[in-house]
Amino acid sequence: MTGRTHDLAAFTALSFVIVTHPLPQITLATGLVALVSNLIGGIAPDIDQPTAPFWRNLPIGGVVGRVFTPLIGGHRFISHSLIGVVVFGVGWHFLLQILKPSFPNLNMTIIWWAFMIGFVSHLLMDTITREGVPWLLPIPVKIGIPPTKAFRVQTGGIVEKFIIFPGLIALAGYIFYTNYSKVLDLLHHYLK
Ligand SMILES: [Zn+2]
Numbered sequence: 001m002t003g004r005t006h007d008l009a010a011f012t013a014l015s016f017v018i019v020t021h022p023l024p025q026i027t028l029a030t031g032l033v034a035l036v037s038n039l040i041g042g043i044a045p046d047i048d049q050p051t052a053p054f055w056r057n058l059p060i061g062g063v064v065g066r067v068f069t070p071l072i073g074g075h076r077f078i079s080h081s082l083i084g085v086v087v088f089g090v091g092w093h094f095l096l097q098i099l100k101p102s103f104p105n106l107n108m109t110i111i112w113w114a115f116m117i118g119f120v121s122h123l124l125m126d127t128i129t130r131e132g133v134p135w136l137l138p139i140p141v142k143i144g145i146p147p148t149k150a151f152r153v154q155t156g157g158i159v160e161k162f163i164i165f166p167g168l169i170a171l172a173g174y175i176f177y178t179n180y181s182k183v184l185d186l187l188h189h190y191l192k
Helices: 005-017 028-048 061-072 082-102 108-127 158-178 180-190
Strands: none
Touching: 005 028, 005 180, 028 082, 028 108, 061 082, 061 180, 082 180, 158 180
């Protein structure tokens, strides 16, 4: 999947979690940082692909990606697995704990969860692509849904562009539409 599809999927997943859980009271700053954290989580697994949007979006990303990628294994490797979820989850947690004293107004737990929701949404989306996802590394099996490769989505292909991407927009729209009052509530009462 392309970077923008992953970002949209991350946002859609976050929206779903927000409307299906009790709303915590958070600061506006926490809300905004959580949103950015969610989008970063949504593309973070592609850190192991030199041509990935994650690297292309950085000014010197192409170079860094080519140097860094072989070190962690190349195409869809450790960051596209359950081990990756744990490693990134723990790493992001420690980073946020280091930043916490400097940003007392931020709820780091919310920001951490937003990242993880984005991260896992990425792996789920990649699971329906031709390449599949090595969820169970170090067991070197790439898992895809549906099991028949030919029925899966090609990254950047017509199905992604004209069905998956618009489908995610429609889904996010549906989530907001059917939870309109809750979303308004969030904007009015919970963001301080
Ligand atoms: Zn990926």
